[in-house]
Amino acid sequence: MEKKVEIMPRMRDLKKGKKVEFPIDKVCTVRNNVSLLNAQGYKNGHKWRSETNVPKGIVTVFRDS
Known part of the structure; x- marks a missing residue:
């Protein structure tokens, strides 16, 4: 079974200057x-x-500000 990737929560919770x-x-x-x-x-x-x-x-998703 493929592991589900939680995209939106991981992106929303990024701190400024971090990436996922x-x-x-x-x-x-x-x-x-x-x-x-x-x-x-x-x-x-x-x-x-x-x-x-x-x-x-x-x-790669970056949180710029």
Whole structure:
């Protein structure tokens, strides 16, 4: 049985300047969640971004502010 990856809680709980990695097959979900978090956190000055590393097969999410 495949282990379930809790994406949104892990991204939301990131501290400023930290990062978290997810498998590349979750790229659509991760990017959608980054957009949602940025929309929700706009007034508070919170900002997330994601980077995809295809050779390594990971998507990295960064909490910038």
